Amino acid sequence: MAKFADIYYKIDPWKIIEEGFDEERNMVSESIFSIGNEYMGVRGYFEEGSTCEKLLGSYFNGVYEYSTDVNRSGYKGIIDHTHFMVNSVDWLYTRILIDGERLDLKVSQYEKFSRILDLKAGTLSREFIWDTKSGKRVKVKFLRFLNMNKSQEGFQRITFEPINFSGNIEVIMALDFSIIHESKGKCFWNVIKKEASDKRAAIIGQTLTSNQKVFSGFTFKSDSIIGKSVYEDEKTIGYNLNISLKQGEISSVDKLVSNIVLKDSSMDNEELWNTGINSVREQEGKNIDYALEESKAYWNNIWNRFDIQIEGDEKNQQGIRFCIFQMTQTYSGQNPTNNIGAKGLTGEAYNGHAFWDTETCCFPFYLFNNLKAAKNLLEFRYSKLGEAKKRAKMLDCAGACYPIATLNGEEACDLWQHASLQFQPSTGVAYAIWHYVHLSDDKEFLFNHGAEMLVEISRFLKTRGAWGGLNNKFGIYAVMGPDEFHMMVNNNSYTNYMAKKTFDYTLEVLAEMEEKSLDLYNKLRKKIGFTEEELKDIKNCSDNMNILYNEKTKIFEQHEGYFELPHIDVNSIPVEEFPLYNNWSYDRIYRSDMIKQADVLMFLFLYNQEFSLESKRANYEYYEPRTIHESSLSPSIHSILASELQKHEEAFKFFGFATRMDLDNYNRNTKEGIHTTSLAGAWLNIVYGFGGMRSDGKVLKFNPSIPKAWNSYSFRVVYKSAVLSVKACKEELTIKVLNDKSVEIEVYDEKYSIDSEGITLRIPEGWRA
Amino acid sequence: MAKFADIYYKIDPWKIIEEGFDEERNMVSESIFSIGNEYMGVRGYFEEGSTCEKLLGSYFNGVYEYSTDVNRSGYKGIIDHTHFMVNSVDWLYTRILIDGERLDLKVSQYEKFSRILDLKAGTLSREFIWDTKSGKRVKVKFLRFLNMNKSQEGFQRITFEPINFSGNIEVIMALDFSIIHESKGKCFWNVIKKEASDKRAAIIGQTLTSNQKVFSGFTFKSDSIIGKSVYEDEKTIGYNLNISLKQGEISSVDKLVSNIVLKDSSMDNEELWNTGINSVREQEGKNIDYALEESKAYWNNIWNRFDIQIEGDEKNQQGIRFCIFQMTQTYSGQNPTNNIGAKGLTGEAYNGHAFWDTETCCFPFYLFNNLKAAKNLLEFRYSKLGEAKKRAKMLDCAGACYPIATLNGEEACDLWQHASLQFQPSTGVAYAIWHYVHLSDDKEFLFNHGAEMLVEISRFLKTRGAWGGLNNKFGIYAVMGPDEFHMMVNNNSYTNYMAKKTFDYTLEVLAEMEEKSLDLYNKLRKKIGFTEEELKDIKNCSDNMNILYNEKTKIFEQHEGYFELPHIDVNSIPVEEFPLYNNWSYDRIYRSDMIKQADVLMFLFLYNQEFSLESKRANYEYYEPRTIHESSLSPSIHSILASELQKHEEAFKFFGFATRMDLDNYNRNTKEGIHTTSLAGAWLNIVYGFGGMRSDGKVLKFNPSIPKAWNSYSFRVVYKSAVLSVKACKEELTIKVLNDKSVEIEVYDEKYSIDSEGITLRIPEGWRA
16 A cells, blocks of 8 residues: 655644645645535635636535436346535635736735634635736735534635735625536526625525525625625626725625525425525624634634644644544534535535445544434434335335435445445444444433334345355345455355344344333334344344354454455555556456455454454454555554554554545545545544544443654543543553543553543553554 | 247248237237348338337348447446447338328228248238228238348339229338437438439438448339339438329339448448449349249258258247248358347347357357358457457456457447456357367368467456465456356356366467468467467466366356355246346345356356266256246257256257247247347257257267157258258157268267268167157
8 A cells, every 4th residue: 555645734733734825736725625514514715716726615414416327227226316415505706806807816926825724713714915917916815714503604704905005906705506516517506586685695596406405695794895786697696895905904804604505395485585584684793703703612612622632743633633623524413414425515526425434434433522413423314214215125125225325315326336235334324323322321312213223224134135055044145345345245244243233232122122111112113013023033143144254263254255266465566556446447356355445354343342352363464464445444444453453563554644644635636525534534543543442342441552653642532421531641641531520441451430530550561662 | 937928920831920910019020020131131110101119120230330328437447338230221111192191000991911921932021901091992012022142132012903993002112211219219320412313212321420331222113103203301212103003903113222331431432322323223124023033042942951840840840940040031151240139130129239149059050051151250250359359458358358249349238247247258259169160170260360369368368367365276256157147256167167168279279280380370479479388377277277066966066155145946936026137126136046047057068078967967957946047048058958868858848939939929028129049049959959969079969859749850950061961750760961971970879970871760768758
C-alpha cells in the first residue's frame, strides 16, 4: 500500500489554514473547507463565482433525486431505478464588481490570500487584497458559518477595506437554483415561486421527479448601501447592492439565510412559503455577531466533551480535531430522517448514500459522545423497515434486507453484485442495536423498535441461507463479504458469524421481552406474526451455523475454498496499478487470495472479546499480508488489532494517515468530498486502538498504549453517564471521571471503580511502544 | 421440466402446412415459415402488409448495427458498446387494392386460407379467396423463394384468379428501408440513392453507425399490366401496377429481386450501384419458373445426401426434415464471413449473435454433410482472431479470447458475468479445429490457420489460469462453465478439462508441424513469437491441470465446492416459476446444486471415448436429476448419453420435443425466431444418440438403438468421402456406402470394412428398446 501525503495546509492545533491560493488544489480545498450542521452542508467554494475548476456543492441531508440511468438487466431483484443526493440552492450566491470588473480569482489580480477553517468557532473565513484593472486596491474578507442549533440558518459576511480609494462597489447577493449537478450534467430543480420584497428575497425549488422542495430566503444588513435593485433570473432571486466604500474604512454586508427542507408532502406550497418567510423575518431581528458567539459556544461545548489531545505530534493533533469537527458537522442526531453519507454533505461522490459504515464504523463515535445521535441512527433504520422488507421480497426472501447504499431506505446501489450479495448492512443494523442497548440499556427502544428489526433481519438471513448439501450445517451462499474482492462466495465467515450473532441476540431479546414485557412481546407477535416454530428454526440455524474455523491453526477461512486460491504477493503489484478497480480487468480482482479490506479481521474487531488473543494473532498474521487496504477504513481496523497484539510500530504505521486522509489528500480524490468513514475510523483508531478500549464485554475495558512519537495523548468518552477522561503519557496512565459519577471499568485486565479522583497507573511493559 | 406441445400445423412428411389463419399464432408462423439461403433470410410475414401483430424481419448474414445502450460500469474488460443484427430492406414489400380497399388479413374478408412451406421445393406459398367489400371474389396466391446457389437473388410471384368479376387490381411492388427494428423501436437505415426506371427499381440503404450498405433492386414481369407509375417514399421505391383481371383466368405478376450486401468499404456507392443494377439486368433475362426448377434441384440434392427417414413416427419425420431444412437455409458454408446466429436469420432475439453452440453443437452437422461449410466456420474464427486478441488484452490476458456472442468478432454480450467469465467459446474453437482436422485430415488449414488459433487460445487460457494456493495444481478461477447457474466458480471441470485438451492439442500440432512442415512452423513462430519456454510452461499447466475427479465414485465435481451446495429438488419447483430467469430473484438461481444445462456431461459428450462407461453412468445419474434443462440443447445431450447408457426410454423422453421444439412452440417463444441450436441438437440426437455415432476416436463408431415407437429410421453421413447410410429396423441394422468408396468403421465394438454392398447385423439385446 503506497500512499503519499500531499502536504498543503499549514499545521495548527485549532485551524486549517491555506496561505496563498493553489488553483490546482481548489476542489480539494472546497471539500476540506466544507461547513455543515447535519441539516445542510456547503463546500468551501468561492461564493463570488470563479472560472476555476470547481464543484458548487450545497446539500441538504436526505434531499435526493431519482435516476433511471442504471444498469438495467430486467432480472428480478436487480433495481431499475436509483436515487442520489442532489445539489441544491446556492444560498451563498454572490457577485462583486468594481468599475464593471468582476472579481474572479481565476483571472483577477490579488495578493495575500488566506483561507481558514476555525475549528473552535465553526467558521470559514477567507481574505485577500484585490487589485482591480482600474488600479484600485481593496481588502476583501468572506466569512460563513451555520447555526448549529437552529440548523435552517446560515450566515455570510463580506467585508471590504479599500486601501487606495473611496468609491462604490457592486455586490450581488442572491439565491440560485440553477446550479448543475456535476456528474449528471443537469440541473434537477424547477422553481415554483420566487419574490424579492424590500427587505427579503425568497425562492422555492422543487426537484424534477422526487418532488422534494427547498425554501430558501434571506435578508441582508449593511450600513453602506446606497442603492439596491432586484437581481433575477429564471431560477435565481436576490439583490444588486450598491455599496459605498471609504478609503481606510471597513464596510460590510451581512446575509442571513433561512433554508427549509420539505422532504415529503406534509405542507403545500403556500404553507412552506409562509413558514419560510416567517423564518426570514426572525432573521431580520438577528445579528451575525451574536450568531457567531452562539457558534463559538456550541463548539466550545463540543471540545470540552469530545476533544482528543496529542502532545508531540502537531499533524495528528490537527488531523484528529479536523475529524471530530467534520463528524460533528455531518451528523449530530438532530433528526432520525438523516443519516451519514459516505462523503457527508461535502460532495457528489457516492451519491450522498449511507453505507453499512454508519453502523459499524461511525456508530461508536456517537455511542460514546452523543447517545441520542446513536439512537437516531437506529431510528432511521426503523423508519426504513418497510423499504427493507420490500427489498427482501424482491430477493425472494422473508423479513428485511437493509440496502447497501441509500438515502431514502430504497436500495440505491445499481451494481447488483453488491446490492444482491452483501448483507453487511443488515447484520450491521443488528450489531448496532445490540451495541447501543448494551451500552445504554435502553429497553424502551429495544422492545418497541429494536426487537422488530431484529426479528425481520433474522427472518431475512434465515430465508437467504440454506442447509449445505453434504454437511448438516446452515450457511449463507452466494454472498460478497466485506472484502469486495471475492464475489459470490459461499459461507463467508464474516457473514455467517454476524448472522449467528444476529440470530442469538434476536432470540435473547424476545426471551427477555416475553419475561419482562409480555404486553409488548404479544403486541410484536401480533404485528409481525412469528411462531415458536420459527424461533426454534432460528435457533437451529444458529446452533448449526457453518463457521469455517480451523481449531489447529485458530484461523477462520474467509470463505469456502479461500485457502486454495492462487496467491498474489500484494507487495509486488506496481504502485501505478492502484486503484485496481481502475487499472485491472474487472474479473481479475476476484481470482486470487488478495483481499481489499478487513473481512475476518472485521468481525474479530466487532466481537473482539469472543476470540482468544492467539486466534486474533493467527488471523491477523495470516490475512494482513494479503490485504491491500483499498478501503479507507481498513488501515484503522488493522491498527486497532495490531495495538491489541502489541505490534505497536505496525499499529502506528497503519494509523499513518488515518487522521489526515483528507487533509493530505492521500487517496488523491478528496476533491470529490471528504471520506466521512475515514474520519470516524481515525477516532476509532485512537480510542479503540491506542486507547485499547473494548465495548463488547460486560464492562468497558482499556489497554492503553502510546505511540513512540507522542509525548502523551488523551481522549474522553461518555460511559453510563460518566465523562471518562483517559490520558496516557510515556509511562503513566491517568483515568478519571470529569463529572459527578463513578463507573466500574477494567484497565489492563484489572477492575477499577473510577470517580472524579481517578487512578494513575504505570503503563505495563508490553503496552509501551 | 414441463413442456407442452402446441400442435397447430398439419403433419406431412415433406411440408409444413397451415390451414386456416390463426392470428394469435401469426408471429410463430412467421418464424416457422422463414426462408433463407445463408446470405439472407426473411420471415414468413404477409408481404402485402397487415395490421396483425407481426415482426417484419428481413435479414442479411453479418449485417449489424452498433448500440451503446449497454450496462456501463466503466470497469476495464466490461464492454461499452455492442452490436446487433439489424433488420434490413423489405424486398417483398407489396400492397394490393381493389376498388380502393386494401387487402389486410386482419380486417379483410377471406376464406380457404392456407400456407405451405415445401421442404422439397424450398418455397413458401400462401393462398386464400378474398371477398372484397364491393362483392368481388378473387383467389390470391403468393409464392416466394430464394436462389440457393446465387444467393443474392430472391423471387416473388403473386397470382390472381377472379371468381365473379373481371376488372382491375392495383398492385404496389416496392423495396422498403423504412422498417422499424422492433425491440429497439427505431429504423437504423439511411437511404443513399434510389431510382425507378421503366424496367427496374433500385435503392441503397446504409446503416446509421456501422456504415454497412445494402443494395436492393428488382424487375417485374406480368402480361396483365395495363398501367404503371412510380411508387415512392422517403425510404421506399417501386411501382404502382394496374393489372387487368378476367373472370376465371389466372393472372400473375413476378418480382425478381437482387440484394447485394456490402459489409465493408471495399466499394464506393457508385460501384455498388452499378454492380447492383447489373445484377438486376441479369434478372430481367430470367424466368421464375426456371428459378423454381433450380431450387427444386438444389433441395433434391440435399435430401438425397442428408435426409433422415423415420418410419412409424410422422411427427418426428416432419420435425427432423424441418430441422435439416432450416439448418441448411441458415448456413451452408458459402462465405467465411458468415456464421450461425442463435435464431438463424429468423428473428431479432439474441441479436443475431453466434454463440459457442456453433462449434460444439452445429459443427458436427456440417462435418458429416458439408466439410467446406465446417471449414468456413473455422475460417470465420480465424478472420476474427485479431478481435479475439484485443478481447484477451482487455481482460489483462495474453493470446486470444473468443467472444461469447458476436457477429463481427467483437464481444457483444453486455452481461459482464457471461462475457468475462465464460471461456467455452475459446475452448470450443480449439475443439472444433481438432474435430475438423481429425475427420478431414486437412493439414493445410491446420498448419496455416488452425495452429495459430490454437497457440493464441492456449496462451489466453494459460494467462487466465493460475496455480492454486495450497495444491500444486494449475486451474482456472472465477469462471462460469456451460451451466450458467453457477457464476464465478473455481476450477469448473468443463473449463479445466477443455483447457487441458486445448493445451495438449496445441503442443501436438506444433510438434507435428515442426516435424512435417518446418517452414510453416518457423513462419508461425516468427509471426506470433512463441518460445520453447512457453511451450514447456503450457505442458506443465496441462500436466498439473486441476481436474476434480473422484476415483472412487468416478464422478467429476462440477467445480470446487459443488458437492457441498444446498440441494434443491428440481421436480418440486412449480411449473409456473419457469423460466426461472423471469420469475426468481437473479441471485437465487446461483446458490444451490441446481444445474441449468449439461456441464460435466457436456465434456463427457465431446470427448466421449476418453471416459469409461462406468464413469459416464455415475456422472449421468448424479447430474441429470439436478438439471432443469433451461437451455434448448440440454435435453439432446442427455438423450445421447442416455442412449449410450442403454437407458432407452429415458433417451426417447429427452428426445421428446427435439425435432419439434419450434413446430410445436414448446418454449412459447418461437415467435421471436427459430431455435437454430435446437435444430442442430435434434440432428445430433438422432445420429449420435439413437445412431450411437462417435467421432472422437480413431475410427467412426456406431452403436445404433431404435426407439420403441419407431419401425425404422435411417440417416446418412459423409465420412472420409464415403456416403454412409445407416438404417436401423426393429431388430436389424444395415450399413452401406452409397458411393464408390469403402471405409473402416466400428459397429457394436466390432471392426468392419464397409462398401456399397454393406453389412446387415442383428441389433444386440441391450441396444433394442
